[in-house]
Amino acid sequence: MTAAITVPAPAPVTDTRLVAWVRQAAPYIHAFRGQTFVIAFGGEVLRSNKAEALIHDVALLDAMGIRLVLVHGARPQIDAEMAARGLTPRFHKGLRVTDSEALECVKRAMGVTRIEIEAMLSQGLPNTPLAGGFLRVTGGNFITARPVGVVDGVDFQWTGAVRKVVAEEIQADLAQENVVLVTPIGASPTGEIFNLAWEEVAEAVATAVRADKLIYLCESPGLVDRKRNLIDALTADEAEGLLAKKVPQADDVARALPGAVRACRAGAGRVHFLDYRTDGAMLMEFFTREGIGTVLTSAPLAHLRQATHEDVGGILALIAPLEADGTLVRRGRERLEMEIDRFSVLDLDGVLVGCAALYPISTAKGEPKSAELACLAVMPEYRRGGHGDQLRKHIEARAARLKIKRLFVLTTRTAHWFIERGFGETTVDTLPAAKRDLYNLQRRSKVLTKAL
Numbered sequence: 081m082t083a084a085i086t087v088p089a090p091a092p093v094t095d096t097r098l099v100a101w102v103r104q105a106a107p108y109i110h111a112f113r114g115q116t117f118v119i120a121f122g123g124e125v126l127r128s129n130k131a132e133a134l135i136h137d138v139a140l141l142d143a144m145g146i147r148l149v150l151v152h153g154a155r156p157q158i159d160a161e162m163a164a165r166g167l168t169p170r171f172h173k174g175l176r177v178t179d180s181e182a183l184e185c186v187k188r189a190m191g192v193t194r195i196e197i198e199a200m201l202s203q204g205l206p207n208t209p210l211a212g213g214f215l216r217v218t219g220g221n222f223i224t225a226r227p228v229g230v231v232d233g234v235d236f237q238w239t240g241a242v243r244k245v246v247a248e249e250i251q252a253d254l255a256q257e258n259v260v261l262v263t264p265i266g267a268s269p270t271g272e273i274f275n276l277a278w279e280e281v282a283e284a285v286a287t288a289v290r291a292d293k294l295i296y297l298c299e300s301p302g303l304v305d306r307k308r309n310l311i312d313a314l315t316a317d318e319a320e321g322l323l324a325k326k327v328p329q330a331d332d333v334a335r336a337l338p339g340a341v342r343a344c345r346a347g348a349g350r351v352h353f354l355d356y357r358t359d360g361a362m363l364m365e366f367f368t369r370e371g372i373g374t375v376l377t378s379a380p381l382a383h384l385r386q387a388t389h390e391d392v393g394g395i396l397a398l399i400a401p402l403e404a405d406g407t408l409v410r411r412g413r414e415r416l417e418m419e420i421d422r423f424s425v426l427d428l429d430g431v432l433v434g435c436a437a438l439y440p441i442s443t444a445k446g447e448p449k450s451a452e453l454a455c456l457a458v459m460p461e462y463r464r465g466g467h468g469d470q471l472r473k474h475i476e477a478r479a480a481r482l483k484i485k486r487l488f489v490l491t492t493r494t495a496h497w498f499i500e501r502g503f504g505e506t507t508v509d510t511l512p513a514a515k516r517d518l519y520n521l522q523r524r525s526k527v528l529t530k531a532l
Contacts, residue, residue: 105367111430112366113145115292116254118348120282122153122332123193125297125356134297135200137362138259142215147254149285151262152197153278157189158182172231174335178238178275186238186265186275194219194263201259218258222246223281225266225274240266240274242281245288254289279332283339292349293366296340297356300330302374303337313375316344344378351376369431370461382467384474387423387435392416394432395423399457407493408455409523423455424474426467434458436471438478441488442514448485450512472501480532487532488515490525503528 119138125131142148158176159169162185170177178186201215225240243266253260262285264276279296286294303311303319306327314322319341322329329337333353340351354361354373364372387395395416402408411419419437426434436456443450453475458467479487488511489498495505506529508519519525 101368104369107430108367109144112292114147115349116147116149116289117141117293117295118149118151118282118286118289118291119295119297119362120151120153120278120336121297121356122278123155123157123189124299124332126152126193126196127156128357130356130359131200133359134356135197135203137360138201139215141362142259147257149250149254149260149262149289149291150197151264151278151282151285152193153264154186154189154193157193158185161185161189172234172236174331175228175236175277176239176275177234177236180238183238183273183275187273190263190265194261197261201261216256216258217261218253219261219263220246220249220253221267222250222260222262223264223266223276223284225268225276227268227272227274238272238274240268240276242266242276242284243268245284247285247288250285250289277335279336279339282336283343286343286348286351287346290347290349294340294343294348294351295362296333296336296351296353297361298330298332298336298353299355299357300333300353301355301358301372302353303329303333303376311374312371313377313380315380316341316376316378319344319376340376344376369428369433369459382426382428382433382470384424384426384470387420387425389417389420391423391425391432391435392420395425395435398432398435398459399455402457406523407491408457409520411455424471424478426458426471428462433462434467434471436475438475438482440482440484441512443512447512449483450486450488450515451479451482451484452488452490452515453479454490468497469501476530476532484532487530489528489530490519491528492523492525495526495528498528498530503530 125134138148138150162169162182165185167181167185176182198217201217222245223242224244226243228236228239228241250260262281264278264281266274266276268274282294282296301310303314303322305311319337323337344351352365352373352375354365358372361372392413396413399408399411403410422437422439423435425432434457437454439452439454441450441452453472456468456471476487489503491498499505506527508516508527510529511519511527
């Protein structure tokens with residue numbers, strides 16, 4: 081009898097990029113669960129081919145336990161309704177002038193747009209993020225409005241401004257795991273109906289419910305500087321500076337930016353400007369370290385702080401690749417835990433993207449007080465953002481407070497980087513005796529120094 085030959089099954093092919101993305105996203109998924117996001121978008125989104133993808137991403141955020149408020153606009157839909165009736169839209173300073181005829185178009189367009197959004201959120205098609213799930217959508221008379229009145233001699237008539245947001249009712253719906261859909265129409269205490277700007281409604285709702293994030297989906301990648309370069313992050317003060325200098329922005333960004341600054345200062349955690357035309361823009365912004373849009377914060381996004389024992393694992397992960405290629409000397413967990421007070425870290429959204437350490441060196445009597453700047457490391461994707469310089473300056477300032485007169489660096493790969501920043505190459509003999517006795521002749525590190 082011929083023995084049967086067993087052919088081993090081929091090993092499954094691993095999508096390494098998918099695995100890496102899921103692992104990278106995990107901390108953000110944990111952090112965002114239970115948070116409140118206000119997602120605001122104009123009617124242009126619904127007229128584009130990106131509407132379905134947006135709804136899929138909304139469903140995915142909901143499945144992760146994020147509380148969602150959607151604020152929609154309907155400017156193109158209103159314009160189309162007016163054109164069908166032979167009416168000409170009127171605007172003043174970007175705000176629609178709503179007479180009685182325009183108000184009828186507003187009510188019809190808003191109602192149809194809302195129904196269409198609810199229908200998309202109610203889908204359960206196979207092979208989509210909506211399969212097997214159910215998004216319960218709620219709404220109501222959450223917005224009390226008042227008339228804008230007469231501005232620059234222009235009577236806005238039935239165009240209104242937000243007077244009050246009934247935040248308690250919105251939060252009660254969110255607590256029931258409902259997706260709250262807000263249409264930018266408000267009633268006054270006398271029962272009159274007013275047309276509202278969706279950008280203002282989003283600001284007011286985000287402020288009232290103290291949202292963790294306010295997201296504006298626009299027809300632009302985000303804010304830009306005078307050279308038209310995308311700004312990835314800025315503070316409310318810096319954004320106000322752009323407004324004061326009248327730096328040109330895309331139309332929808334320009335309309336939303338003043339409210340974004342106010343919301344940021346009034347308690348909304350962060351404000352994001354994203355391009356809705358980019359597939360998966362919200363996923364890329366919230367679940368990757370680098371993001372893709374512009375984030376507006378009340379304080380700088382990345383901050384330097386003293387390392388704690390809770391940071392040991394993050395520092396080890398940060399320096400491991402540099403230890404593996406010989407750039408840094410190996411440090412075990414035990415040593416790092418003992419020396420953690422020497423370290424400063426750069427914290428970006430709860431993720432350590434950089435670290436550096438300051439080691440005072442014992443000096444003989446008469447020698448200037450010295451220290452070593454060691455273990456400066458920054459994640460590869462952040463090395464172009466100036467974070468290495470932030471850490472270096474922080475360590476130099478820390479050394480100056482300790483009255484250190486000379487700062488040493490021992491390096492095998494980055495001598496030029498330090499020389500460009502005021503360090504000078506010197507010899508091993510110039511090291512204080514205590515450090516010179518520990519010098520590793522096999523590594524042959526270059527010695528650089530800087531007077532403080």
